[in-house]
Amino acid sequence: MTPLRPIRKVGFIGLGIMGSSMAGHVQAAGYELHVFNRTRAKADELVARGAVWHDRPGELAAACDAVISIVGMPDDVEALYLGADGLIARAAPGTVLADMTTSSPSLAMRIAAAGVERGVPVLDAPVSGGDVGARNARLSIMVGGEETAFAHLAPVFAAMGDNILRQGGPGAGQHTKMANQIAIACNMMAVCESLSYAARAGLDPRAVLKSIGTGAAASFALSVLGPRMLDGDFAPGFYVRHFIKDMGIALAEAEHMGLDLPGLAQAKRLYDTLAAAGHADDGTQALFRLYAGL
Amino acid sequence: MTPLRPIRKVGFIGLGIMGSSMAGHVQAAGYELHVFNRTRAKADELVARGAVWHDRPGELAAACDAVISIVGMPDDVEALYLGADGLIARAAPGTVLADMTTSSPSLAMRIAAAGVERGVPVLDAPVSGGDVGARNARLSIMVGGEETAFAHLAPVFAAMGDNILRQGGPGAGQHTKMANQIAIACNMMAVCESLSYAARAGLDPRAVLKSIGTGAAASFALSVLGPRMLDGDFAPGFYVRHFIKDMGIALAEAEHMGLDLPGLAQAKRLYDTLAAAGHADDGTQALFRLYAGL
Numbered sequence: 214m215t216p217l218r219p220i221r222k223v224g225f226i227g228l229g230i231m232g233s234s235m236a237g238h239v240q241a242a243g244y245e246l247h248v249f250n251r252t253r254a255k256a257d258e259l260v261a262r263g264a265v266w267h268d269r270p271g272e273l274a275a276a277c278d279a280v281i282s283i284v285g286m287p288d289d290v291e292a293l294y295l296g297a298d299g300l301i302a303r304a305a306p307g308t309v310l311a312d313m314t315t316s317s318p319s320l321a322m323r324i325a326a327a328g329v330e331r332g333v334p335v336l337d338a339p340v341s342g343g344d345v346g347a348r349n350a351r352l353s354i355m356v357g358g359e360e361t362a363f364a365h366l367a368p369v370f371a372a373m374g375d376n377i378l379r380q381g382g383p384g385a386g387q388h389t390k391m392a393n394q395i396a397i398a399c400n401m402m403a404v405c406e407s408l409s410y411a412a413r414a415g416l417d418p419r420a421v422l423k424s425i426g427t428g429a430a431a432s433f434a435l436s437v438l439g440p441r442m443l444d445g446d447f448a449p450g451f452y453v454r455h456f457i458k459d460m461g462i463a464l465a466e467a468e469h470m471g472l473d474l475p476g477l478a479q480a481k482r483l484y485d486t487l488a489a490a491g492h493a494d495d496g497t498q499a500l501f502r503l504y505a506g507l
Numbered sequence: 508m509t510p511l512r513p514i515r516k517v518g519f520i521g522l523g524i525m526g527s528s529m530a531g532h533v534q535a536a537g538y539e540l541h542v543f544n545r546t547r548a549k550a551d552e553l554v555a556r557g558a559v560w561h562d563r564p565g566e567l568a569a570a571c572d573a574v575i576s577i578v579g580m581p582d583d584v585e586a587l588y589l590g591a592d593g594l595i596a597r598a599a600p601g602t603v604l605a606d607m608t609t610s611s612p613s614l615a616m617r618i619a620a621a622g623v624e625r626g627v628p629v630l631d632a633p634v635s636g637g638d639v640g641a642r643n644a645r646l647s648i649m650v651g652g653e654e655t656a657f658a659h660l661a662p663v664f665a666a667m668g669d670n671i672l673r674q675g676g677p678g679a680g681q682h683t684k685m686a687n688q689i690a691i692a693c694n695m696m697a698v699c700e701s702l703s704y705a706a707r708a709g710l711d712p713r714a715v716l717k718s719i720g721t722g723a724a725a726s727f728a729l730s731v732l733g734p735r736m737l738d739g740d741f742a743p744g745f746y747v748r749h750f751i752k753d754m755g756i757a758l759a760e761a762e763h764m765g766l767d768l769p770g771l772a773q774a775k776r777l778y779d780t781l782a783a784a785g786h787a788d789d790g791t792q793a794l795f796r797l798y799a800g801l
Contacts, residue, residue, distance in 0.1 A: 318708070341722040355718045378718050380710055388708040392701045392715050396724035399697030402770030407690035410757065413764045414612070414682040416674055421686050424649045424672050428635040429745075430690035432726035451723075463704065470707045472798075476696030479773050504766075 215332030217365045218307040221245055224277035226270055226293065226300075227284040227314070228255040231340070234347035235283065235313070235373045240264060242372035249273045271303035279366055280304065283313040283340075286458060290316045294324045294335065306332030309362045311370075313354070315339040315455070317462050318384035318391065319469070325358055325383030334362035337383065339390035340374065343450050351375050355393075357385030391463040397434065398460055398480035401500050404434045408442060409504035418443050434498075442501035449496035456497050457484050509626030511659045512601040515539055518571035520564055520587065520594075521578040521608070522549040525634070528641035529577065529607070529667045534558060536666035543567045565597035573660055574598065577607040577634075580752060584610045588618045588629065600626030603656045605664075607648070609633040609749075611756050612678035612685065613763070619652060619677030628656035631677065633684035634668065637744050645669050649687075651679030685757040691728065692754055692774035695794050698728045702736060703798035712737050728792075736795035743790040750791050751778050 221244065225236035228250040236259055240246040246264040248256045253266070260266050267273035270293055274280050280300055282293060290312055294300050300310055301324070310333060312321065321337035328335035336358035346352045352374035356363055363379045370377045380389045407430070411421040419440070426436050441447070460481040467474045483503055492499050501507065515538065519530035522544040530553055534540040540558040542550045547560070554560050561567035564587055568574050574594055576587060584606055588594050594604055595618070604627060606615065615631035622629035630652035640646045646668035650657055657673045664671045674683045701724070705715040713734070720730050735741070754775040761768045777797055786793050795801065 341719065341724070343723065346722075353718055353722050376718065376721065378714060380714055380718065385708075385710055388705065388710055389715050389718050391708075392705040392710070392712075393719040393722070393724045395704055396697045396701035396719060396726075396729060399700060399770065400694045400724070400726060403690045403693030403697065406693060406768045406770050407686045410689055410761060410764075410766060410768065411682065411686040413766050414679075414685075414760070416679055416682055416686070418686075420672060420674055421683050424647055424670065424674065424683050425635065425687040425690060427670065428640070428647050428687065429637065429727050430635070430687045430694070432690075432694060432728075433723050434726075435690060466708070467704060470704075472704060472707050474700045474704065475773055475777070476693065476700050476770065479769055483769070 215306040217309060217362065218278040218305065220278045220365070220369065222247060222277045223369060224249070224273040224280035226250070226273065226280065226282040228259070229283070230344045231347045232283045233259070234344070238350045238372045239281070239369060244369065247273050247277050269298060270300060271298040274300040274304040274308065277308065279309045279369060281311050281313060281369070285314070287316045287320050287462070290314050291320055295327055301327050301331055301333055301335070304333045309334050309336070309366050311336040311338045311366055313338045313340055315390050315459055316387060318387035318466055321357060321387045322384040334359050336362055336366065337386040338370065339386055341390065341393050342374070347373070355380055355386045355389035357381055357387060358383050388466070391459070391466060394456070394459040395463050395474065395477050399476040400432055400434045401497060402480050402483065404432070404439050405442065405501045405504045407435070408439055408501065412505065438498040441498045445507060447492070447495040447499035447502065449494065451497050452493070453484060453488055453495050453497055453499060454493040457481065457488055460484065509600040511603060511656065512572040512599070514572045514659070514663065516541060516571045517663060518543070518567040518574035520544070520567065520574065520576040522553070523577070524638045525641045526577045527553070528638070532644045532666045533575070533663060538663065541567050541571050563592060564594060565592040568594045568598040568602065571602065573603045573663060575605050575607060575663070579608070581610045581614050581756070584608050585614060589621060595621050595625055595627055595629070598627045603628050603630070603660050605630040605632045605660055607632045607634055609684050609753055610681060612681035612760055615651060615681045616678040628653050630656055630660065631680040632664065633680055635684065635687050636668070641667070649674055649680045649683035651675055651681060652677050682760070685753070685760060688750070688753040689757050689768065689771050693770040694726055694728045695791060696774050696777065698726070698733050699736065699795045699798045702733055702795065706799065732792040735792045739801060741786070741789040741793035741796070743788060745791050746787070747778060747782055747789050747791055747793060748787040751775065751782055754778065
């Protein structure tokens with residue numbers, strides 16, 4: 214096996230809401246940070262603090278000991294890793310790569326296999342915890358991939374999260390994140406249907422939350438997103454369109470496994486309706502619009 | 508308005524798993540306890556501690572200052588309260604009645620209206636918190652009905668619960684409980700689908716719970732019932748058949764309101780399938796059987 218490069222220079226690709234916080238923590242942990250982002254302006258603050266800008270992802274990969282990405286859609290991930298000027302083609306053997314985008318488990322397996330051929334281990338390492346978790350370095354990081362590479366990159370993950378678990382081989386991180394999204398998807402219906410029922414029955418839904426928020430119906434979604442629904446606050450913590458992407462991946466994987474997920478399918482149909490009505494850039498709690506006619 | 512009777516003698520009807528604990532707390536709080544139950548043997552322990560047995564609910568009602576019931580199905584509630592020898596016919600004016608069965612909001616309203624005519628206020632006061640909550644006097648009690656009657660009976664409720672809220676007029680307690688059951692129903696699908704996906708993907712679902720159990724997917728069902736599902740422990744905390752009753756009531760009420768609850772309808776269909784397969788007396792976590800083929 215190709216020996217892994219000691220990690221001093223860490224590349225970071227994708228400086229959105231999540232990525233910019235995460236990259237900042239890596240930099241603060243003492244690594245030499247290298248950055249690339251489609252919109253360069255989003256790198257300004259990190260560059261001002263000493264990060265090295267690269268014009269192309271391949272060039273960044275060639276200059277680093279480890280590279281982390283958190284970008285948009287599976288197609289973006291595929292191009293970034295498997296393209297002719299992509300990370301796997303350009304990284305030196307022994308460089309560890311980790312994609313923290315929520316993306317397809319099958320794609321993660323293909324990318325990891327391509328990496329093996331070039332002596333470039335690739336981990337899939339999606340996160341949960343949202344913008345707040347990213348800002349406070351309190352993310353849950355779900356990792357799939359080769360164990361030695363995971364151990365090697367663990368100190369970098371530790372700069373960003375506090376619940377870091379390797380769940381298995383390539384794709385296991387993405388599968389774990391899918392399990393997370395599946396649990397959230399049906400529960401969003403649960404919260405919307407509960408609160409819209411309460412409102413329609415003439416109750417005060419905020420008082421109802423006090424009765425039901427701490428027992429067997431208790432959930433993060435009920436206690437954190439429920440009040441936002443009732444306030445008509447649909448500002449995005451997590452975008453409807455990203456959630457639809459995730460549910461689509463999970464349903465495709467489940468179908469591939471021969472597993473029927475009727476709850477998830479129902480939730481996806483509702484979110485598709487919500488997006489078609491022009492609310493793709495709302496937060497996921499905007500599902501309440503469909504029930505409340507908002 | 509008929510003056511309410513000072514509460515010294517409290518009748519308790521329905522000494523199942525929940526009721527026997529609850530009645531014991533009322534007795535321990537210093538009230539003179541009167542009891543009736545379909546199966547007399549279940550009253551033995553309370554009678555040994557000084558409770559007064561009655562052969563008929565109507566006779567019990569005539570002897571008490573307040574009466575509490577927690578029985579099986581809405582039909583049982585209807586017969587108990589509205590029958591010729593029922594509680595409303597036999598209670599002295601000024602007696603406060605409270606039905607703590609999870610039952611139909613519409614029926615609760617009919618019963619309360621019948622009570623008004625006889626000067627017998629009836630509260631609907633279903634609970635959540637399960638057998639453990641009942642045993643530890645930590646129930647959430649969701650009350651609907653007239654405010655003065657609620658205030659009058661509040662010390663008795665306080666012997667059984669620690670989250671006691673009047674949610675509105677007659678039926679509001681039952682509506683609140685329905686909101687609770689709706690939130691649970693869809694979330695049970697969420698947990699089953701998440702964990703069955705994880706297992707089918709080749710992950711260790713217990714490790715997955717460690718990654719996803721504390722973030723945006725977090726819920727009581729995921730962290731408390733998820734492990735039981737994985738252990739194949741389907742022993743009843745709450746019976747499938749009772750849950751199906753509750754979902755049926757909620758769907759009927761929602762239809763009456765013109766409110767479409769597709770997630771709840773989907774959950775109900777799955778539980779109906781589970782019951783038809785012979786698992787009506789399992790606990791609600793047995794929904795996992797359908798997904799895992801157990």
